[in-house]
Structures are given as structure tokens and as C-alpha cells.
Amino acid sequence: MQAQRKRWKTVIVASLMIILIFTSLSYATGGKRVKKILQAWYGTVNIIYNGQNMTAQFEPFIVDGTTYVPLRTMSTIFNKNVGWNATTNTATVTDKPTESFDYLRQQIIIKDAEISDLKKKIEDLEEELDGRKKGSGSIRDLEKDLQDEYGKYEKIDFDITLKGDRKDIDVKIEVDLGKSKYRDRWDDLSNRKIENYIEDICDDILYEFPDANIEGYIRDTDEREDLISFYTTSKGKVVIEDEDRDRDTSLRDLEKDLDDTYYDYFRDITLEIKLKGDSRDVEYTVNIDYNKYKKEWDKLSDKDIKKLMSNIYDDIEYEWSKADITGYVYDKYGKGELAEYYRSSSGKESFYRD
Template sequence: MKKRYVASASALLLAGAAVIPSGASAEVATKNLQAKYNNIKVLYNGYQVSTPIEPFIVDGTTYIPVRMMAGVFNKDISWDGVNYTINVTDRPDPALQAQLAAKDAEITRLKNQISSLEDEIEDLEDELDDKDSKDGDIKDLEDELHDEFIDYFSAFDFEDIIVKGDEDEVEITIELDGYDYLEDWEDLSKSKIEAFVEDIVEAVWDWKEFEDADVIGVVVDIDDDDYELIEFEGFAKNGDIELDGKVIN
């Protein structure tokens, strides 16, 4: 059964902290209002919400308890009686905060991972640049030794001079085509071969990039399965140069 009551302004003010008017007009006054109670229900997602103060209608506007609705929407509410202000704030949500904290931790982890990968990429690029620079030095050394020593002996030319290594150790392979020049090689005096070995090792040490490098070299006969005709070494630490295991300088 429908009920209708007249509520005084003082009664409405007492309920001011607990109801929300749909209008937004700000007015300081005392009025007698006619409130209509009609067993109004509040449903949230189809479920009835318990209302400690029964909703009512005044001049076509429905008033419901603001504290009750704040609870429905997970909000905190307070009444400032000095300034006549209702303060509505978000209520902490532990589950949501935990999710946000987990997301923040994941973002931090990913940022750290990205930073680490960027550092690794930078290191690899530096290593690649350094390798390219060293490879370039070795290639330049190879070109120089090729130009200077490929025709070192007047009786024949070497087939090729191959250089590998780095600033710590340089490996030289000198190829002789024994089919055409083995006899000419064997006709060389020991002193000429020693001079050749000393000159090519010292040519390596003349390069600033390889002045501290040990030198390992061979002369091979490519016509005889790379048979080693001689083997030589240069030791940068003491400057000794060896031919077939014997110091020659």
C-alpha cells in the first residue's frame, strides 16, 4: 500500500549526510517538503540492496541513502558538518592493488631486461667493430707482406702469402708451387733463407698493431700436400727469431 508523509526541513537536514539529491542547486534555507514513500527498492545487478533509510520521492526526485550506495560502489564517504560537504573517496581494493603491484613489478623487470639486452647489444657491437678493425689490420698486413715478399727471391715467386691472427699472435703461411720452383728453393743458401725469415718477421713487428705479437710461420709446398719446407717463429718478448727451432739473429 502506498504511503505519503510530510517531512520537516530539520528532519531532512539530519538525513543530509545519508541521502543524495539528484539536483545540484546550492541553497541555504529551511523548507517544508512533502516526501513520498512508496516502498522503493534499490537493485544492484538484479539483487536487492538493503537500505537502512527508506528511499523517498520529493517533487519527482528520488532520494536514496548515499552511504548505502557508496558501499555498493566500493567507496568511502564522510560528512563535513562544518562546510556541509559530502566527501566521496575510492575505497582501497587489496586485490586490485596486488594486481597493480604485480604489473609494476613486471614492468620494472621488463625494463631491466631491456636495459640489460641493450647493454649486451652495445657490447656486441663494440666487439664487432673491434673485430672488424682487427680483421682490417690483418688484411692490410697480409697485403703488405704479399707485395713485399711474394717476389722476394729473384729466381721464383711464391704462389701466395696468407696471414691470420691478432695483436697477440700472427700466423703466416707462405705457399710455394714446388712443381715449378722446388729446385730453385732447394738451391737457396741457408743465409738467404735466414735473411728472408728475419725480414718477414721484422716486417710484422714494424706494425704498431703487431709490435708485441709472436709470429709463427711456415713455407709449404702446395704441390706436395702442403709439405712444410721450413718453419719459423718470432718471439716479441725477447726479439728472438728461430728457423726450424734454432735462433738465427
């Protein structure tokens, strides 16, 4: 009985001390500083952590049904950092770095580096695979294919040789113009046909080796002189340089080339291309038998006819870049002018159809 009274006495004394302590504290509530008297109960709470009774290290108490323990003590138990800002009356709790935490973080860094390295290897392999798909053969295989495809052009025999690697390829195209028939045929070739020949060869090389830089020339083995030199730009455009060779295309040669190219431009209508003038002033006419092809001609749209005349204009301009060019479509048996096409100095197109 005395022991029980002693315990309650202790509790009462402790409670009075708590009341005195809390009455000396103040805190902000809704922006106002107030004092509050609390009644605390001790001796009724035990704290067990991982099977160990921690109550002896600190004494928890109960206020209004809520159990209170020191924040710093509990933070120590759970391995946390505690900070206190006396100016703002703010307590902060943060995690303490542990060996396992540092280890995991280091592993993440290592794994990220490994993933980045693997991604780079995948990209390299994909690029290599793509390159193999586009250029599965060797330089020698490509040389043989080009010889088979382009060894004879316009009834002239050429010998094509490749040197280099996938990045830099030299192209040597040799022709013996000592043979009179080859000399005549070579001289009859227009600029456009020679350039088409070279561009086709370069296109085939770039299809197999898309990153290649190409340089080459056409050489007359009889005179031992270069006739044409060429190279490709970084964008794959073929640049052709004439080596002191007179390539002035005559009006009749160009007329023949255009007629050969466009006589069957419209499948159901036969066209005839005629030129007159010179390298400074050219007039071209597209002649048709209107009585024979009236139905087919009338079905053509303005866009179709304008496209034909624009293409012919481009081919003439390619040969004579400084020429003033005008084009017409005529009925060669009496109807007269069917269409007209020209461009201003600024490149603006003008098209008229009767």
C-alpha cells in the first residue's frame, strides 16, 4: 500500500514538473504565441525495439492519450540524422548514408555506364549491318559488276578499274580512241549522255558504299590524255570537269538527242522536235499531226503539256546555259500554234495553250 502511494506520489511530482516545464514553453499557433498546461502520465509505457527493452534509456510519457518519446533518441535507434533550427523552431530528420546504400548507388552508376556502353555497341553493330546490306560485296566484286554493266556504252568499249576502300574510291575509265569508229562515236556523244554515263556509275558505287568519296577520270589510252575528270561532293552530287575537250554541241546534234528522247513522251501521240537558232537564242518546236491525234491531244491536261515543254527547256538550258529559250507546240498540217512556253530571267514560267 505504501509502495503504491509512493508510485502515485512520484507520478504526481513528475506531473507537476511537466506542468511547470510546459508552462515555460511557448509555440506559435495560427500566428499567435500561447501557453498551454499539459498533464502527463509516466510509468505505463514500454518501448521494445528488436526484442530489446529501450525504456530504461529514456522515459516515455502519455499526454491526452498520445505517447511521446524523444525524437533524437528514436532517430538514433533508427539510424537517422536529426537537426534543429532554433530560429524557426524546426526539427529535420534525414537518412544516414550506410554502407549498403553507398554500395547500391555505386552499383547503379556502374550499371548505367554498362548500359550506355551496350547501347553504343548496338548502334555500331546496326550501322555495320546496314553498311553490309548496302555494300555486301568487295571493291573487286563491284568493279566486275560495273564492267559488266557499263563496259560498253553507245557502241564504245570502256575498261573500268576501281582502287581504294569503302571510304575513298578512285575510278579509272579507259577508252582507246585510236580506233576511228570509237573516235567518231565519242565525238558524237552529247554532254548529257557522257554525264549520264558517269553519274550512273557513281550512283551504283554509292549504293554499295554510301559513305565513299569518289574521284575518277575517263582517259584516252591512244593519246594518253584525260578526257573527263569527276568527283562526288559530301552530299553525293557528281561534279564533272571537261579536260580541254571541245564539247560544243551543235544545234543538229541536240535536236537529234531531243527528238530521240521525246518522240514517244505521250504514249499515244508521236512528237517531232525541231530547233532553230544558236547557243545564245534557241527556239524549239514540238510538232504533231493534230488531225491524226486530235482526240488524244485534247485529252491531255495543261499540266501534262507544260511538263513536257519544261523538260525540253531544261535539256536545252543544260547544254547552253546562257541561251534565251522559247518553246512552241505546232500542228504541222495547218492548225497552227497549240501551246507556248518560256521563262523570265528570274525563272518564272509562262505557259499558254490554245
